[in-house]
Amino acid sequence: xxxxxxxxRDTVRLIRRxxxxxxxxxxxxxxxxxxxxxSFLLALNTRHVISVxxxxxxxxxxxQPKADLDGLAKKVEKMPHVRGVRPISPEQxxxxxxxRLGNQSAAVTLLGENPLPASLEVRVDKASSVSGIAxxxxxxxxxEDVVYAGKVAEKLARLSRFAEIFSLFxxxxxxxxxxxxxxxxxxxAIYSRKQEIEVMLLVGAMPGxxxxxxxxLGLFWGLTGTLAASAVLGLLYKSFVNSxxxxxxxxQLVDNPQLYLKLALVLIGGGIxxxxxxxxxxxxxxxxxxxxxx
Amino acid sequence: MEIRMSGVTKTFxxxxxxxxxxxxxxxxxxxxxxxxxxxxxxxxxxxxxxRELLPTRGQVLVGEYNLRKLRRTKVCQYxxxxxxxxxxxxxLEERTALENVAFVLEAVGAPRREALDRAGEVLDCVGMWxxxxxxxxxxxxGEQQRVSIARAIANDPRLxxxxxxxxxxxxxxxxxxxxVLLSINASGTTLIMxxxxxxxxxxxxxxxxxxxxxRIVRDQERGRYDIxxxx
Numbered sequence: 001x002x003x004x005x006x007x008x009r010d011t012v013r014l015i016r017r018x019x020x021x022x023x024x025x026x027x028x029x030x031x032x033x034x035x036x037x038x039s040f041l042l043a044l045n046t047r048h049v050i051s052v053x054x055x056x057x058x059x060x061x062x063x064q065p066k067a068d069l070d071g072l073a074k075k076v077e078k079m080p081h082v083r084g085v086r087p088i089s090p091e092q093x094x095x096x097x098x099x100r101l102g103n104q105s106a107a108v109t110l111l112g113e114n115p116l117p118a119s120l121e122v123r124v125d126k127a128s129s130v131s132g133i134a135x136x137x138x139x140x141x142x143x144e145d146v147v148y149a150g151k152v153a154e155k156l157a158r159l160s161r162f163a164e165i166f167s168l169f170x171x172x173x174x175x176x177x178x179x180x181x182x183x184x185x186x187x188x189a190i191y192s193r194k195q196e197i198e199v200m201l202l203v204g205a206m207p208g209x210x211x212x213x214x215x216x217l218g219l220f221w222g223l224t225g226t227l228a229a230s231a232v233l234g235l236l237y238k239s240f241v242n243s244x245x246x247x248x249x250x251x252q253l254v255d256n257p258q259l260y261l262k263l264a265l266v267l268i269g270g271g272i273x274x275x276x277x278x279x280x281x282x283x284x285x286x287x288x289x290x291x292x293x294x
Numbered sequence: 295m296e297i298r299m300s301g302v303t304k305t306f307x308x309x310x311x312x313x314x315x316x317x318x319x320x321x322x323x324x325x326x327x328x329x330x331x332x333x334x335x336x337x338x339x340x341x342x343x344x345r346e347l348l349p350t351r352g353q354v355l356v357g358e359y360n361l362r363k364l365r366r367t368k369v370c371q372y373x374x375x376x377x378x379x380x381x382x383x384x385x386l387e388e389r390t391a392l393e394n395v396a397f398v399l400e401a402v403g404a405p406r407r408e409a410l411d412r413a414g415e416v417l418d419c420v421g422m423w424x425x426x427x428x429x430x431x432x433x434x435x436g437e438q439q440r441v442s443i444a445r446a447i448a449n450d451p452r453l454x455x456x457x458x459x460x461x462x463x464x465x466x467x468x469x470x471x472x473x474v475l476l477s478i479n480a481s482g483t484t485l486i487m488x489x490x491x492x493x494x495x496x497x498x499x500x501x502x503x504x505x506x507x508x509r510i511v512r513d514q515e516r517g518r519y520d521i522x523x524x525x
Contacts (some may be wrong), residue, residue, distance in 0.1 A: 006400050017388050199384045202346070202446065204373035205401035207366065219418055293348040 007212035014193070015216050020188045020220070028185040029225025029275065030232070031176040033267050038231040039174035040263060043167030044248065049253045050160050051126070055083070059122040059134050059148040067142035069118045076120055079107075079136065081129035086121040090114050117144065125132035127156035175270075183278040186218050189281045197283070198290045207291070211283045218279025219272055226271030295453040295484050296322045297343065297355040302352035304338050304508075308316040312338040314508040316352070320486065325479045327495050329519055330505035336488035337381065339505070340455045343486070344378050345369055357455065374402050376443070378447030379456040381436040385430040386418040391417060391441045392426040395448050402449065416444040419474055421467070435462035443471060447478055454478060456487040460494060472498055 005185045015082050016020050061076075063069060075086040088096070093116040098105040122137070130153035190197075193214070200210045241255045297320040304313040315337045320326055328336045341347045342354060345361050354361040359372045385394050395413035400406065417423045422441040430438050439462050446454060456475065460468035471496055476491060479485045489495060495502060495518060502517030503510060 008408070013388070115505065161443055195325055195457070196388070200401065201370070202344070202373065202378070202380075202384065203376075203398045204370050204449075205397075206370045208403055291369060293345055 004212070006209070007216055008293065011216040012211035013218065015072050015106045015220065016215060018189075018192070024227050025185050025189050026220045028181060029271060030229045031270050032181050033226045034233055035230035036171075036174045036270070037229060037263060037267050039170045040266070041233075041237060043170050045253050046163045046179060047167055049282075050156070050163050051251070052252055053129045054125075055123065056155055056159060057124060057127055057130055057149065059124065059130060059137060059146060061120045061122060061137045061140075061143050062145045062147070063118045063120070063142055064144050067118065068163060069120075072140070073120055076122055076137070081133060081135065081277045082122055083125045086092040086123075086206050088119045088121060090116050090118050093117070093119060119214045128162055130157075134275050150260040177217050178280065179274055180275055182222075183282065186221070186275065187282040187285075189217075190214055190279065190286060194286055194290075197253060197286050201287065201290050207284075207287045210287060211280065214283040215279050218282075220274075221279075222271040222275025223225075223268065225275075226268045229271070233267075234260045235262065295503040296320065296351075296355075297486075298355040299339075299342075299485065299499060300347045300353050300490070302339075304335075304342060304347060311508050313342070313349070316510055318503065318510065318513075320484060320509045321374060322484055323479070323482050324485070324501040325485045325498055327502045327517075328486060328505060329495060329502055330489070330511075332490075334505040335456055337507040338508075339417045340378070340457050340486065343453075343455055344376065345372060349495070349518055372444065374449060375451060376453040376455060377449060378453035379439070379443050379446045379454070381461045383430070383435075383442040384476055385441055385445075387430055390427050390429055391422055391433065391437075391444075394430070394441055395445045398445055398448050412448060413444070413517075414492065416448045418439070419447070421470060430461055436464065436467055438461060440467075440471065443474065447474075450481075453484045453485060456485070456488070456489075458490065459490065460491050465493065468494060469497075495519040 033258065061073065069087045069089060073085045076082060079086045092113050094108065098108055098117065099106065107126075122133060124133055126172055130148055134148050137143050137146045197210055197214075201207070237260075241253050244253055247257075275292075297318065299318040301445070302316040302318075305311050311322055316335075316339065318339075321451070330336055333457050338347065342349055342361070343356060345364060348362065351466070356372070356483075359368070359396070364372060385391075388480065389397060389423055392410065392413050395416060396406070396409040399409035399412055404412070414423060414426065417426050420443050422437060422444060425433060425437060428442070433441065439459060443456075443459055446456070459475070460471055463471060468491060469521065475485060475487065476498065497517070499516040500513045502512065504512035504514075504521075514521075
């Protein structure tokens with residue numbers, strides 16, 4: 001407890017004694033985590049846009065004349081990767097046709113008896129599931145024919161896979177680059193205290209006792225930097241979403257207050273953990289060097 | 295603390311031999327002057343005893359510690375049992391004189407208040423109490439030396455290593471510091487002091503170990519700085 005109170009006092013002293021280095025490290029953490037957050041939002045929005053398009057994909061299954069529409073709808077709904085099923089009776093199909101024809105809907109009366117079959121409009125969770133579900137529907141005895149946009153689904157599935165890999169790569173890259181920049185900044189900041197560390201060890205201070213103020217300093221930089229990065233990112237992203245909604249309303253960006261909170265928590269948690277790790281590794285390296293007799 | 299060095303050799307690189315085949319035994323509570331010209335190996339010997347350097351060959355036993363085999367946590371424990379006054383002071387630049395001394399005590403777990411009180415006491419002993427709130431850059435070389443001495447004795451060390459502790463002091467202050475060191479030694483602390491101060495060695499006669507080119511060339515009880523003509 002005494003060590004901790006000493007370390008806490010020493011951390012405050014380190015911050016106050018070198019406002020320049022502290023300010024620079026704070027700014028670095030802010031910028032690094034701002035870009036990590038941007039990468040996160042970019043990845044999230046890419047996947048969101050693709051999932052919206054994927055959600056529009058439907059498989060239309062036309063049924064045999066005597067098939068039980070509602071029974072089959074319930075059965076299909078339970079199939080994996082099915083997001084929703086809309087049963088369409090022959091009467092509803094006729095109404096839809098009329099609505100689509102508009103002014104020329106009177107032409108439908110020429111058909112006499114309703115020739116349209118009952119059908120199921122099946123929505124899937126992702127583009128890559130479309131062909132599998134279509135195959136399963138075709139194999140059902142109640143289904144006469146299946147219509148779906150096979151080529152589009154295939155292209156979309158490829159795009160979706162690419163987006164997944166891209167977002168993962170982006171996040172890993174941003175995380176690694178951030179960690180590297182942060183580690184080096186903290187290392188340089190601790191390097192300026194190298195002599196102090198050496199003297200402390202020469203007079204018998206335990207390595208943990210020497211390291212604690214520097215680790216707390218790293219945590220302080222991580223916390224304040226990521227808090228500021230989260231605030232800046234939240235404000236800028238909100239105004240970006242508003243301006244996109246005003247100018248390009250057909251593009252739907254992720255806009256959810258809970259998302260901001262989660263993103264801030266991820267950034268702050270990541271920042272604190274990363275800063276702690278970086279400062280611990282950096283100070284430990286100096287301590288090992290200083291304690292190694294030549 | 296008793297010191298036993300047997301066959302200690304220290305080389306730097308391939309061709310610089312700082313110490314060569316040194317055998318030295320210092321009983322507990324002894325006061326030893328290390329004398330010799332610059333580059334004779336005095337500082338190297340002290341740095342080996344402070345475990346900043348490892349001997350290239352030979353064994354060093356200080357009290358219950360075998361300095362060749364000390365693990366990291368034991369090194370800290372060992373350094374707490376000893377005190378060292380460095381030639382270049384090695385004070386923490388961003389701490390006041392009082393904090394420089396109190397830090398050592400806090401590092402061994404003393405409460406802050408207690409550490410500050412004790413730091414004040416030892417600073418008073420070395421005549422630095424009035425300047426306790428000044429930073430090292432605001433002190434003269436001699437004053438920094440005195441703070442360095444205060445820091446080394448704050449923990450009541452069992453062994454005190456002093457590398458030119460009076461090097462930057464005027465004769466009167468050097469005499470005062472000697473009195474402090476002698477009183478520490480009188481309380482049972484083993485003291486090894488490397489010095490060039492002929493006057494002090496001759497005035498306060500103690501055991502003298504003379505080094506030349508890394509070798510012990512003289513080990514004399516109650517000796518002078520130079521070899522006695524009578525011997």
